[in-house]
Amino acid sequence: MIQLIEKVLGLILGFLVLLDIFLLVLHARADSGIISRWISLPLWRGFVGISHSLGPRKGSFLSFSGPLILLTILASWFLLLTLAAALIIHPDLGTGIKNLHGETPTTFDTALYNAGHSLDFISGSEFAPDTGQWRLFFLVTSIIGVALTPLVITYLLEVYNSLKLRNSLGLKVHLHSLETGDAAEVVAGIGPKGKFEAGYVSLETWASENNHVKESHHFHPILFFFRFQEPYYSVSRTALTTLDTVSLIKSALDDETHGWLKHSAAVELLWLSTLMELKTLIHTFVPNADLESPIPSERKELWRRRYREGVDRLRRAGIQATDMGAEEYVSLRSQWDQYITLLAPKFAYEMDEVDTALAKVK
Numbered sequence: 449m450i451q452l453i454e455k456v457l458g459l460i461l462g463f464l465v466l467l468d469i470f471l472l473v474l475h476a477r478a479d480s481g482i483i484s485r486w487i488s489l490p491l492w493r494g495f496v497g498i499s500h501s502l503g504p505r506k507g508s509f510l511s512f513s514g515p516l517i518l519l520t521i522l523a524s525w526f527l528l529l530t531l532a533a534a535l536i537i538h539p540d541l542g543t544g545i546k547n548l549h550g551e552t553p554t555t556f557d558t559a560l561y562n563a564g565h566s567l568d569f570i571s572g573s574e575f576a577p578d579t580g581q582w583r584l585f586f587l588v589t590s591i592i593g594v595a596l597t598p599l600v601i602t603y604l605l606e607v608y609n610s611l612k613l614r615n616s617l618g619l620k621v622h623l624h625s626l627e628t629g630d631a632a633e634v635v636a637g638i639g640p641k642g643k644f645e646a647g648y649v650s651l652e653t654w655a656s657e658n659n660h661v662k663e664s665h666h667f668h669p670i671l672f673f674f675r676f677q678e679p680y681y682s683v684s685r686t687a688l689t690t691l692d693t694v695s696l697i698k699s700a701l702d703d704e705t706h707g708w709l710k711h712s713a714a715v716e717l718l719w720l721s722t723l724m725e726l727k728t729l730i731h732t733f734v735p736n737a738d739l740e741s742p743i744p745s746e747r748k749e750l751w752r753r754r755y756r757e758g759v760d761r762l763r764r765a766g767i768q769a770t771d772m773g774a775e776e777y778v779s780l781r782s783q784w785d786q787y788i789t790l791l792a793p794k795f796a797y798e799m800d801e802v803d804t805a806l807a808k809v810k
Contacts, residue, residue, distance in 0.1 A: 458535030
C-alpha cells in the first residue's frame with residue numbers, strides 16, 4: 449500500500465509540474481499557472497516585506513526580485529520533476545530497475561539518481577530498466593527532459609524580449625513628458641502651437657507599442673515581478689501617463705479646433721488598450737478589489753486643480769484649451785484612477801512616484 453501511495457504521489461506531482469509548464473509557457477495567459485503561482489506570489493510578498501526596512505536601498509533590493517523569482521520557478525520544475533520520477537521509481541528498485549554491476553541499493557537517494565538519469569539531467573548510469581514497462585517509462589521521461597531544456601531557453605528569451613519592450617515604452621513615455629511624468633507636457637510636446645498633425649503619428653506608434661506591451665503582460669505574467677529602481681519603468685507610471693494624456697486630450701482641447709484628434713483612432717486605441725492592461729493586472733493581483741466604492745470629493749477637487757494646471761501648460765504651448773472641461777476630466781479619470789491606486793502599492797511604488805503631476809498640486 450505504501451509503495452502504491454508513493455507511485456500515485458509521484459504521478460500527481462509530475463502531472464502538476466507538466467501542467468504548470470503547459471499553462472505558463474504554452475497556454476500563456478496571465479491567470480494561468482499552478483505551481484508557479486504558489487511560488488511567485490509568496491516570494492514577491494516576501495521581497496516587498498523585507499524591502500520596507502531597507503530605506504533608500506529598497507529599489508536596488510527589489511530589482512533582484514524578478515530574476516530570482518523566475519530562476520526559482522525554473523529550478524522548481526526540474527527539481528520537482530526529478531522528485532516525481534524518484535517517487536515512481538523507488539518502489540521498484542531492485543526488481544524493475546537493477547544495477548548492472550552488482551547488488552541494487554533501494555534507498556531514496558538512489559531513486560533520485562535514477563530519476564535524474566531518466567530525465568537526462570545526469571549522463572551515464574550503472575542502473576538500467578529490466579522490464580518493458582520500465583524501458584517505456586525511461587523513454588518517456590527522457591523525451592520530457594530533452595524537450596524541457598529548449599522550451600525553458602525559448603521561454604527565457606521571450607520573457608526578456610517582452611521586458612525590453614515594456615521598458616522601452618516606459619522610457620519613451622517618460623521622455624515624451626520631458627522626464628516629469630506629467631501628461632500635460634506630453635500633449636504640449638506632440639502639438640506645439642496647436643499643430644497635432646505630426647504628433648498624431650507619434651500617438652499611432654505609441655498606441656501600437658502599447659498593444660504589444662499589453663499582450664506581453666498577458667502572455668508572460670512573470671513580467672509583473674520585474675521591478676526596477678526607476679519609477680518610469682513601472683506599469684503603473686506608464687499607464688497613468690498614457691491615460692492622463694488621453695483624458696487631457698479629450699477634455700481640455702478645444703473641440704472645434706481639435707475635435708478630429710479627440711475622436712481619432714489612435715487616441716481611442718491608447719485608451720482602450722491601457723484600460724485592458726490594467727484590468728488584466730487587477731484581475732490577476734487584486735482579484736477581490738473593491739472597484740465600486742465612491743470617490744471622495746476631496747480627491748475630485750485635486751483632479752480639478754490638476755486639470756486647471758494642465759490647461760495652463762497647454763496654453764503656454766500655444767494650444768487652444770478650454771476651462772469648461774474640468775468635469776469631463778473628472779469623469780474620465782474616474783474610470784481609471786482606482787486601478788492605478790490599487791496597483792502601484794502592489795508593485796511597491798509610492799503614489800507620489802507614479803503620479804508626479806497630482807503630487808505637485810496637493
